Amino acid sequence: MTAGHTGNPSTAGRAAALSARLEARPGMPPGPKASGPVRLVRAPGRVNLIGEHTDYNEGLVLPAAIDREIWIAFQGWDRPEVELTSAEFDDTRSFSFEGLSPETRGAKSWIDYVAATAWAMREAGLPIRGFRGVMNSTIPIGSGLSSSAALEMASSWALAVPGAPRPDPGAMAAIAQRGENRYVGVNCGIMDQFASAAGMAGNALLIDCRINQFTTAPMPTGLSLVVCETGSSRKLEASAYNTRRSECELGVKLIAEREPGVRALRDVDEAMLERNRDRLPEVVARRCEHVVREDARVMASVAALRDGDLDALGRLFAASHASLRDLYEVSSPELDAMVDIAVSVPGVIASRMTGAGFGGCTVSLVERRAEEALREAVLAQYQKRTGLEPRVYIVAAVDGAGEVILGA
Ligand code: ADP
Ligand code: MG
DSSP states (O other): OTTOBOOOHHHHHHHHHHHHHHHHSOOOSSSOOOOSOOEEEEEEEEEESSOOSOGGGTOEEOEEEEEEEEEEEEEEESSSEEEEEETTTTEEEEEESTTOOGGGOOSOOTTHHHHHHHHHHHHTTOOBOEEEEEEEEOSOTTSSSOHHHHHHHHHHHHHBOTTSOOOOHHHHHHHHHHIIIIIIOOOOOSHHHHHHHHOOTTEEEEEETTTTEEEEEEOOTTEEEEEEEOOOOOTTHHHHHHHHHHHHHHHHHHHHHHSTTOOSGGGOOHHHHHHHGGGSOHHHHHHHHHHHHHHHHHHHHHHHHHHTOHHHHHHHHHHHHHHHHHTSOOOOHHHHHHHHHHHTSTTEEEEEEESSSSSSEEEEEEEGGGHHHHHHHHHHHHHHHHSSOOEEEEEOBOOOSEEBOTTO
């Protein structure tokens, strides 16, 4: 089984608590009882180091799966149904595989992410099995650390028929992404699902979103990954995200009129963009410039990580943040303040907004000795500057989704 985590005391404790909650929950009478042992699957959230708004432009991203995870304890059963409790919401929901389709989806609910995954797996020709389960999570919900993708990837493991062949992580990510796009109705790229599916402990993943393939980029030893949550709402995000996507598409269309072979911004380099700038509305040109240069920054960051070139990492993160703020216009005063505070702390190597923007989190690479200084600086200064309460997470890069083998 891939990504099997060996049991440790906290793993065992969390597993026992989930299983107890599952066993204590009344069944769903009438009908066959669930049988077999309680199994456990997990899926991590993710933080993107660099490469923002590039995934839907067939470009490059560099996320890491992080040790903030969703776990599902479940028992398979022979009915075409899922019944799942979210411990965070203290809410139990169910859905049937019969007639499952985006058209007949009921009122919006968190269970949609599970149903979406079941629908997309079945559409892709993968066999699925019903289960009853309980889940809990250490991923902050709606903060940009991809709790939704983790929920989908954990679901994909719980829904899988034991022993059936499993697509590779990139293919499984594409299936889950299709579920989120078509069934939930969120027009996300593939990065979140991919990172949650394919994560490798101690590594970031360089994902080529054109071909859905990845290579690993080791995190430098001695550096910590710190996520700072701004606590600011992302309510502008959905509409602005869709607008950015259409601006990029318009850029591609106008450039392709003169440059045959251009299918996506991935095909455009800086020289080509300059040659064609006069064809583009000013805003569209700025959006394209961000994407084209961000792809180049991802490659430069991978080299800097490999060479341990900390100065270069600092410059690349700063350039990415400035570009997202000024050219792509998806930062916010809160994100800018958080980055500002972080880079003023000695030992903070690099800091930028991460995720789609308008709120959510920043990501920083930090010398280990500076972890606490960063935390203190954020706690002391951020609320004064913004009136919002920050959260600081020191995270580690972990393996992607899989079954947890207890006692292994
Ligand atoms: P993000 O993926 O950045 O955390 P999203 O808005 O994409 O934010 O996804 C958040 C949604 O995922 C929640 O509104 C909920 O529907 C679902 N979700 C995430 N975590 C849980 C959980 N622990 N229990 C139930 N639903 C969850
Ligand atoms: Mg999400």
